[in-house]
Amino acid sequence: MITFIHPFAFIWLLLAIPLVLFYLWRAHRPQAQVVTGALWQKAIPILHPRRAWQKQRWFVSLMTQLGILLILVTAMAEPCWRRPQRVVLVLDATSSMSVQNAGGTSRFDEAKTRAQQLVENMGYVDSFAVIAVGEKITIQSRMSHDRKQVLASLEKLSAIGGNAAVDEAVSMAKSLIKAGTGGTFDQETNHVILISDGCFPLANKVLKDDTVRWIPVGDSVGNVQLERLCAERQTSENPENAEIFVSLRNYASQPVQGTLRVSWKNTSIAKSAEPQNDSKEIPVQIPALMDGGLLTQTIPLISPEALEIYAEFLPDKPEQDALANDNSSTAFLHEAFTYRVTLVTPQESDILLENALRMIPGTEIESKILKKGFRLTTEMLKELNMEPISFQKSGVKRFHVVVFDRTLPSKELLEEMANEKIQLNCLFFSPPTDSPFWTRSKTARDYVLMPWMDGLRCGISTAGVGFTGSYALTPIADTVSSTPWLFSQSALEINQNQNTAEENENFAKQAQTVEMTELTWGLNLSQGKESKDSRCVLSACDLTQSDWVLADDFPRFLQYAFDWIIQTPASEHRLKKGMETIWVPQDSFTDSNLNIPELPEKIFIFPGEDIIPMWTVLILIVCGIFVAEWYFYQRRWIE
Amino acid sequence: MSIFTPELERHLTFSVQTALRFGGGILASESAKLPAGGTELTGLRDYSTGDNPQRIDWGICARHDELWVRVYEGTAQRRAYLLLDTSYGMCFQPEKLMAAKRAAAVLATGILTAGALLEFGTFMPNFNLFPVLAHKQKCGNFLRFLEKMEISTEPNLVNFEYAVHAFLARKRQPGELYVLSDCFGESDSFRKDFETGFRRLQRAGFSCRLIHLINPDDRAENFVGDVDIFDQARNYQQSITLTERDLAAYQRLYDAYLESVQEFCRKETIPYARISTDSPLSTLCLTALGMPADTAKSNPWAEFI
Numbered sequence: 001m002i003t004f005i006h007p008f009a010f011i012w013l014l015l016a017i018p019l020v021l022f023y024l025w026r027a028h029r030p031q032a033q034v035v036t037g038a039l040w041q042k043a044i045p046i047l048h049p050r051r052a053w054q055k056q057r058w059f060v061s062l063m064t065q066l067g068i069l070l071i072l073v074t075a076m077a078e079p080c081w082r083r084p085q086r087v088v089l090v091l092d093a094t095s096s097m098s099v100q101n102a103g104g105t106s107r108f109d110e111a112k113t114r115a116q117q118l119v120e121n122m123g124y125v126d127s128f129a130v131i132a133v134g135e136k137i138t139i140q141s142r143m144s145h146d147r148k149q150v151l152a153s154l155e156k157l158s159a160i161g162g163n164a165a166v167d168e169a170v171s172m173a174k175s176l177i178k179a180g181t182g183g184t185f186d187q188e189t190n191h192v193i194l195i196s197d198g199c200f201p202l203a204n205k206v207l208k209d210d211t212v213r214w215i216p217v218g219d220s221v222g223n224v225q226l227e228r229l230c231a232e233r234q235t236s237e238n239p240e241n242a243e244i245f246v247s248l249r250n251y252a253s254q255p256v257q258g259t260l261r262v263s264w265k266n267t268s269i270a271k272s273a274e275p276q277n278d279s280k281e282i283p284v285q286i287p288a289l290m291d292g293g294l295l296t297q298t299i300p301l302i303s304p305e306a307l308e309i310y311a312e313f314l315p316d317k318p319e320q321d322a323l324a325n326d327n328s329s330t331a332f333l334h335e336a337f338t339y340r341v342t343l344v345t346p347q348e349s350d351i352l353l354e355n356a357l358r359m360i361p362g363t364e365i366e367s368k369i370l371k372k373g374f375r376l377t378t379e380m381l382k383e384l385n386m387e388p389i390s391f392q393k394s395g396v397k398r399f400h401v402v403v404f405d406r407t408l409p410s411k412e413l414l415e416e417m418a419n420e421k422i423q424l425n426c427l428f429f430s431p432p433t434d435s436p437f438w439t440r441s442k443t444a445r446d447y448v449l450m451p452w453m454d455g456l457r458c459g460i461s462t463a464g465v466g467f468t469g470s471y472a473l474t475p476i477a478d479t480v481s482s483t484p485w486l487f488s489q490s491a492l493e494i495n496q497n498q499n500t501a502e503e504n505e506n507f508a509k510q511a512q513t514v515e516m517t518e519l520t521w522g523l524n525l526s527q528g529k530e531s532k533d534s535r536c537v538l539s540a541c542d543l544t545q546s547d548w549v550l551a552d553d554f555p556r557f558l559q560y561a562f563d564w565i566i567q568t569p570a571s572e573h574r575l576k577k578g579m580e581t582i583w584v585p586q587d588s589f590t591d592s593n594l595n596i597p598e599l600p601e602k603i604f605i606f607p608g609e610d611i612i613p614m615w616t617v618l619i620l621i622v623c624g625i626f627v628a629e630w631y632f633y634q635r636r637w638i639e
Numbered sequence: 640m641s642i643f644t645p646e647l648e649r650h651l652t653f654s655v656q657t658a659l660r661f662g663g664g665i666l667a668s669e670s671a672k673l674p675a676g677g678t679e680l681t682g683l684r685d686y687s688t689g690d691n692p693q694r695i696d697w698g699i700c701a702r703h704d705e706l707w708v709r710v711y712e713g714t715a716q717r718r719a720y721l722l723l724d725t726s727y728g729m730c731f732q733p734e735k736l737m738a739a740k741r742a743a744a745v746l747a748t749g750i751l752t753a754g755a756l757l758e759f760g761t762f763m764p765n766f767n768l769f770p771v772l773a774h775k776q777k778c779g780n781f782l783r784f785l786e787k788m789e790i791s792t793e794p795n796l797v798n799f800e801y802a803v804h805a806f807l808a809r810k811r812q813p814g815e816l817y818v819l820s821d822c823f824g825e826s827d828s829f830r831k832d833f834e835t836g837f838r839r840l841q842r843a844g845f846s847c848r849l850i851h852l853i854n855p856d857d858r859a860e861n862f863v864g865d866v867d868i869f870d871q872a873r874n875y876q877q878s879i880t881l882t883e884r885d886l887a888a889y890q891r892l893y894d895a896y897l898e899s900v901q902e903f904c905r906k907e908t909i910p911y912a913r914i915s916t917d918s919p920l921s922t923l924c925l926t927a928l929g930m931p932a933d934t935a936k937s938n939p940w941a942e943f944i
Binding site for chain 1: 825
């Protein structure tokens with residue numbers, strides 16, 4: 001289908017009017033009266049005979065002139081054999097695009113140049129949008145026919161960096177096209193053009209997508225990445241022993257030599273702890289990519305304190321490492337600690353609970369069975385919880401946690417403890433329903449239902465308060481401030497701000513369909529105004545009914561509960577990251593492989609670019625006509 | 640606009656005097672000797688049959704023992720006839736007619752200044768002879784006559800033989816005969832159209848002179864492209880697309896025609912002068928008298944005329 005890039009050029013066809021008028025005016029032959037008619041009679045027979053078309057020469061000439069005019073005007077309109085194109089340009093501006101090419105320009109500059117060429121090649125009917133992928137995905141220019149606007153949006157692009165997901169940008173680009181086409185994506189007219197070096201996660205998936213046209217930029221260069229830095233405590237028996245694990249990845253075809261510098265410093269929250277700074281430099285040679293390109297280094301470390309670890313790779317030849325951003329990383333090592341758990345139960349201890357407690361690393365369990373009729377006293381609690389935090393010989397902290405299984409201290413006892421400023425690290429497990437801390441409430445069910453469902457959606461297993469019939473246990477607002485830590489705080493705030501009456505109806509309806517078995521409350525006991533809030537965990541579980549949940553998640557739940565109680569950097573970290581027990585390093589640098597992926601079989605060319613510009617062809621045709629006419633005129637064929 | 644302007648009058652006097660000073664140009668002619676009618680003894684010759692016996696010089700005869708006759712000689716009054724071609728080809732183009740009238744005026748002035756009797760005639764479509772002019776003071780009258788002369792504009796072609804026949808029928812005394820024409824006859828050959836007429840005139844004792852009037856437009860310099868060629872006298876019309884090649888072919892024919900006229904005059908010893916209608920007045924006056932155009936430069940009187 002022919003479209004014209006500059007259709008307004010056809011206005012020039014109006015020149016045909018004066019052209020025709022000139023010819024009509026010229027069609028009147030001038031009359032020449034002569035006295036030498038005899039000579040003319042003698043001369044004309046010897047002239048060459050005319051062909052039939054030559055007798056209509058003026059008409060042929062007029063048609064030729066009109067044809068030339070039409071060709072010239074058509075050339076000015078720049079025809080192209082294609083339909084209007086909708087193009088979304090995804091411009092990669094991630095960190096890898098800052099690499100310098102051999103010519104001195106960066107990959108990003110080359111990408112911008114290519115993008116400008118594409119935009120300048122766009123036709124009048126084409127529409128263009130620009131999406132940049134850097135720190136985040138930004139739409140630089142929405143779908144527009146205005147070439148200048150698109151070029152201006154490209155000019156504005158300057159910042160390079162970040163590791164936003166290119167595949168998400170591509171998906172966004174498709175959505176942008178579909179939004180304008182009613183949900184269809186015709187590959188002949190719709191294009192998602194990705195100008196990138198191909199160095200980003202999921203590149204194989206994106207670049208093999210048939211709907212994505214990849215324009216590669218840049219040359220493959222070598223680079224070294226500090227791929228992973230993490231630190232872990234080794235065993236629960238010797239938690240002060242730790243290991244720093246560093247892996248370096250070489251993406252070049254040649255081995256790279258350099259120095260790995262690892263340094264750490266103490267970040268313990270305890271003011272009394274002495275700062276402990278140290279560093280280590282290790283000369284390394286990273287094998288070539290053909291040989292795996294991976295070098296791992298394990299550094300043993302003995303320190304019970306929390307450490308901030310910084311690792312950096314310094315190449316001997318900087319030219320072998322194109323990108324310096326990915327040569328360093330920071331990791332944290334939590335302080336070493338163990339748990340001493342006192343399990344207070346009126347009956348035989350629950351096996352499930354005890355086994356779950358034993359699965360927590362570094363946990364030492366002591367059972368205290370309360371005889372029937374035995375009441376907990378302050379002295380007993382003091383004895384049980386005399387040392388909330390103790391230190392082992394190696395300097396490792398030991399936290400003392402009291403787990404009340406199916407029993408609770410009386411309200412008076414707790415008040416008395418609060419008055420005497422006894423810090424309480426307790427876990428109340430499956431408390432009896434006549435506890436002074438909470439009351440039966442129908443609304444509690446509504447209060448926690450939504451966060452619980454949110455947790456399910458997020459893939460977080462839950463444990464918590466069991467419901468008895470349609471009732472739930474809810475903390476008394478005057479005595480405790482509650483935080484359902486398992487769930488998002490924001491969700492709770494929304495629930496608190498909304499109209500309770502409406503909530504009740506909604507949650508009540510949902511409660512009929514969702515069978516809740518567990519719920520857990522984090523409690524901040526705030527009885528003593530001056531005393532530090534004691535964190536407790538209330539867990540009301542009916543283990544017999546929910547063993548299928550507990551079998552998998554109960555140990556992790558308990559670990560989580562302990563983290564809530566003792567407030568160490570490690571526990572805070574775990575609370576933020578969920579139930580992960582492994583220290584996850586910082587977000588790794590994803591664009592370190594600066595080798596251009598295998599080029600596509602056919603380099604994408606914007607429609608119209610592959611055609612010799614039509615105006616050039618047409619101008620050549622016109623020139624050809626003029627040359628032919630001149631030649632034939634010389635040969636007296638056209639006269 | 641009057642044909643005869645004061646400028647023409649000045650050029651008439653100047654060009655005639657210049658021509659007479661430099662030999663007369665086309666006006667030059669030997670004095671006609673009248674051997675029998677003169678009174679001045681110019682010589683003796685042998686007696687031949689038919690000689691008047693009274694002119695035998697008996698004294699010489701006695702000395703030489705032969706019959707010798709006395710020869711007497713006297714200058715006769717020169718007679719000149721100026722015939723103007725007034726055919727359609729000469730008249731439908733105003734500039735051509737104007738140039739012809741001006742050339743006739745120059746010739747008439749020159750002839751009368753030379754002391755000859757002038758008879759002016761036009762020979763197409765009918766032959767007319769007008770009264771004799773005997774003195775140069777009559778030039779003014781002649782110029783006014785030329786200006787007011789009515790010329791028929793009916794399409795016709797020159798039939799010179801007929802015109803000569805009509806002229807000879809008037810039985811005029813032989814003398815100089817000036818023919819002012821563009822020399823286009825009925826056919827495409829000058830010789831075919833004019834040779835017979837000139838021969839008859841020469842046989843009749845007339846000393847012929849041809850003043851050839853040419854119009855550069857007849858060479859069709861600008862006739863490139865589509866054009867309708869139209870010759871009303873011949874009733875000939877042709878629509879043609881002329882190229883430069885066609886035009887060159889025609890011009891070769893035209894130039895050959897002009898050359899044939901000049902060649903004929905040379906062979907027949909007919910004095911020939913060619914004037915062009917686009918010439919400036921000074922040049923026209925001189926060339927009409929058969930003088931080169933630059934003759935005026937060598938006339939020391941030019942500044943006093």
